[in-house]
Amino acid sequence: MAPTLTDVLGEVVTSVADRARDLDAGHTDTRVDIAAAGTAGLLGRGVVDGSVASMIEVIEDVSSVSLSAGFSLWAQRMAIEYVSRAPEPLRGKHLDSLLTGRRIGVTAMAAGLKQVAGLGEVPITGRRSRAGLVVTGPIRWASNVYDESLIVLPVRTEDSTLVAVVDADAPGVDIRSAPDLIGLGSTASTSLALDDVVIDEENVISADLAGFVRAIRPVFLLLQCAFCSGAIRAALDGAGESLAGVNEVFRPEFDQRTEEFESIRARLAAFAAEPATPSPADLIRLRLDAAQTAVAASRLEATVRGGAGYATGSDTNRRFRETAFIPIQSPSEGQLRWELAQFE
Numbered sequence: 001m002a003p004t005l006t007d008v009l010g011e012v013v014t015s016v017a018d019r020a021r022d023l024d025a026g027h028t029d030t031r032v033d034i035a036a037a038g039t040a041g042l043l044g045r046g047v048v049d050g051s052v053a054s055m056i057e058v059i060e061d062v063s064s065v066s067l068s069a070g071f072s073l074w075a076q077r078m079a080i081e082y083v084s085r086a087p088e089p090l091r092g093k094h095l096d097s098l099l100t101g102r103r104i105g106v107t108a109m110a111a112g113l114k115q116v117a118g119l120g121e122v123p124i125t126g127r128r129s130r131a132g133l134v135v136t137g138p139i140r141w142a143s144n145v146y147d148e149s150l151i152v153l154p155v156r157t158e159d160s161t162l163v164a165v166v167d168a169d170a171p172g173v174d175i176r177s178a179p180d181l182i183g184l185g186s187t188a189s190t191s192l193a194l195d196d197v198v199i200d201e202e203n204v205i206s207a208d209l210a211g212f213v214r215a216i217r218p219v220f221l222l223l224q225c226a227f228c229s230g231a232i233r234a235a236l237d238g239a240g241e242s243l244a245g246v247n248e249v250f251r252p253e254f255d256q257r258t259e260e261f262e263s264i265r266a267r268l269a270a271f272a273a274e275p276a277t278p279s280p281a282d283l284i285r286l287r288l289d290a291a292q293t294a295v296a297a298s299r300l301e302a303t304v305r306g307g308a309g310y311a312t313g314s315d316t317n318r319r320f321r322e323t324a325f326i327p328i329q330s331p332s333e334g335q336l337r338w339e340l341a342q343f344e
Helices: 005-025 031-039 052-065 067-084 088-099 110-117 209-240 245-273 280-305 315-323 333-341
Strands: 105-107 125-129 132-142 150-156 161-167 173-175 190-199 204-206
Touching (some): 005 031, 005 052, 005 067, 005 315, 031 052, 031 067, 052 067, 052 209, 052 245, 067 088, 110 132, 110 150, 110 209, 110 333, 125 150, 132 161, 161 190, 161 209, 204 209, 209 245, 209 280, 209 315, 245 280, 280 315, 280 333
Antiparallel strands (some): 132 190, 150 161, 161 204
C-alpha cells in the first residue's frame, strides 16, 4: 500500500521536532526541512496534486513543532505558487526544483501586496535595455535567502509593475548580513539590495501586479493562517498541562483562547475548500484573528508554565519568542487593521 499523506507528513513532522532545538539555537537551518518536505512530495499540495486544505495541514503540523520550519515551508510554498502561475518556459525552468526542495524559494512580494492595497509604491524600479530589465532597489525583508535561492519580487517600471524571478547570486544582488533575531534565526531572514540587476524577459511571471496579487492573496493568507494555527495548537497543549492548582485561575482565559482557536480552524477549513469564495474582508479578519490568538496563546502558555517557560531552551520559551514575530510579518498587524477598516 502506498504511504498516505498522514504517513509521510508524520515522518517530516517527527524529523522537524527532533531538530527544533538546533533550529532555534541556529546550529542548523531550515533547508533540511524544506528538502525533506520536497522529497516526501508535500510541497506541491494544492498546486500539482491534493488541495490547499492538505497544504494547510502540512504547514500547520510542522509549525506545531517548529514555527521556524513551518514559516520557511510557507515561504517555499508561496514561491511555488507564484512560479506555477508563470508562462510555461519559466515554469519548466524552475518549478520542479522548487517542488522537490532542491532549490530554495524566496517570496519578496511584501512591497507588491502593499502597493496593491494602496500603502505605497514598490521601491524596486526597472528600466528596459537591450539586455533586459535593469532593476535597482531594496528588498527590506525576506526569508529563505541563500546564495542558491530563487527570488520572486515585484518591479515597478514606467508603465506597469511586474512580477519576476531573479537568482540570489546574480550580479548586482547584495545579500545583507542577517541580523540577530530573538526567534526564527534559522530561516535565513535578512534584507537585500539590487543594483542594476539584469532580468531577462523570460523571467517575468506576470506583467499585471494587481491581477496577480488578487489571484494569489487568498492562498497567501490562508497558508499564513496555517502556521499561526499550528503555533496556537502547540501553545494551548502546553498551557493545558499546567492548569492545575493555583493556575486554575487561568481557566477562563484558556477556554477563551480555545474557543478562538476552534473558530479559526473552522473558518480556515471552510475557506480552504473554496479559496476564491471568501471576501477579502473575511480573509483579512481570519488572518488578523489567527495572528492575535497565536501571540495570546503563547503568552498564556509562558505564564502558566512559570520557570519552565522562562528557560530559553524550553519549547514554551521558543514558541513565545517565535510568535512575537507574527504581528510584524507582512502583512503586519497594522496593515491588516488598516485594510480591514476600509471594509467597515
